[in-house]
Amino acid sequence: MAVIGAGLAGIIAGALLPAKVPGINLTILEKNENLVLYFPCSISACANMIKGGTWYENIYPGVRCDIPAHVYQSTFSPNPHWSEEYAQGAEIRNYWQNVAKKHDVYSKVRLQTKVLGAYWEPERSQWRVETKDLKSGEETKEHFDFLVPAIGHFNEWKLPDIPGIEKFQGHLRHSSNWDPTFDPEGKRIAIIGNGASGIQITPELQKVASHVDHYARSRTWIAGAFSPDAKDRQSTPMYIAQEQLKSFSDPKVYLEYRKKLEGSFWRNFDAQLRDSDLSKTSAQKFRELMGKRLADKPELLDQIVPDFPPHCRRLTPGPGYLEALTKDNLTFIQTPISHFTKDGIVTVDGVHRPVDAIICSTGANVDFAPPFPIVAGEYDLSRDWRPEGKFGFPYTYMGVATPGLPNLLQLHGE
Numbered sequence: 001m002a003v004i005g006a007g008l009a010g011i012i013a014g015a016l017l018p019a020k021v022p023g024i025n026l027t028i029l030e031k032n033e034n035l036v037l038y039f040p041c042s043i044s045a046c047a048n049m050i051k052g053g054t055w056y057e058n059i060y061p062g063v064r065c066d067i068p069a070h071v072y073q074s075t076f077s078p079n080p081h082w083s084e085e086y087a088q089g090a091e092i093r094n095y096w097q098n099v100a101k102k103h104d105v106y107s108k109v110r111l112q113t114k115v116l117g118a119y120w121e122p123e124r125s126q127w128r129v130e131t132k133d134l135k136s137g138e139e140t141k142e143h144f145d146f147l148v149p150a151i152g153h154f155n156e157w158k159l160p161d162i163p164g165i166e167k168f169q170g171h172l173r174h175s176s177n178w179d180p181t182f183d184p185e186g187k188r189i190a191i192i193g194n195g196a197s198g199i200q201i202t203p204e205l206q207k208v209a210s211h212v213d214h215y216a217r218s219r220t221w222i223a224g225a226f227s228p229d230a231k232d233r234q235s236t237p238m239y240i241a242q243e244q245l246k247s248f249s250d251p252k253v254y255l256e257y258r259k260k261l262e263g264s265f266w267r268n269f270d271a272q273l274r275d276s277d278l279s280k281t282s283a284q285k286f287r288e289l290m291g292k293r294l295a296d297k298p299e300l301l302d303q304i305v306p307d308f309p310p311h312c313r314r315l316t317p318g319p320g321y322l323e324a325l326t327k328d329n330l331t332f333i334q335t336p337i338s339h340f341t342k343d344g345i346v347t348v349d350g351v352h353r354p355v356d357a358i359i360c361s362t363g364a365n366v367d368f369a370p371p372f373p374i375v376a377g378e379y380d381l382s383r384d385w386r387p388e389g390k391f392g393f394p395y396t397y398m399g400v401a402t403p404g405l406p407n408l409l410q411l412h413g414e
Contacts, residue, residue: 001146002129006030006109009150009411011096012074014105028105029131031114065092066196066316071262074099078258080248085238118147120376120406127407149370150411160192160362164340171357175201186210187356190345194220196316198361203320212330213345213353215337219306221286222318272311282310296326303334368394368412376405
């Protein structure tokens, strides 16, 4: 069996499949390289670290999980030592790397291996997987009985298709390709996008930049907590009290705490229904919350609150985001961008705003279509799952398999 991707889903597969399928010959293919750049450890300690997925690729300022850390962990490897209610990216990476180490996932991973395509060969009843070694450039074809794409949902970031982007001479990066050597202090910075990463990164850069131009094309809901039993996210770290940490040393106490907290996340599905009472209540609650946080510039509220129900798009708590929009060193811009220049951005109304750096929080692959061909007979998921494709959506049976693609099992992660 081949698993594509060594993010959270790939690590879990690497831990559980050998335990549940004795004798399995498992290979995990991961495109990222084995760097030690982002971790405060020795080379020898980092040499075997798995660094795939969302929590390896996203290292921008302010990156952290939007749900409590005690929910964002595997059930078979509970961690009673989280330092914050909402863990930062580095702590999440360390946890999942420890899970991989504990369950010997490292031995099954092949790093710097980019999958070019996967093709079902009916005469062999196997998948032909074509890969490229990103270090040597060598391309290889291998055969597997089963194939499990675990490539995540937001791992193929892309710069926006804006005219003149190649002309800009300042610092240009996608937030998912953050340059850790970049110093934003005192600089004039443009941030494009107000999705989850744009909402997280904006308040962090606003604190240190001389000025921030925040381009937000879409309106967005800012939530509090996602569950009535979870604490509202704050803009500062929410450390867990030492007394509570000590109580977690009792496995029964910790399990009861986890079950109560996690259970509350699965009891609010009515909010997903457009005209439900909970959906309407959520809209009113979020608007009031946003109004309080925009008290210094109340005129922004009507510019930001969407005309669609809260759960039509992914919610984010956005601690510090709305407050950052009210600061004197931030300009909130909803006018569409016309083009880039060598030193800034021009909007369609002709206004040119010079900047030293442009950070693009402009999204990634969001349609679930894989970034490489997965072909069986007449089907190719990289084509057919796209909005304009044969299916037009991620057509599956129970989210696990797709008719017409034998021995292909899906793991849809982040």
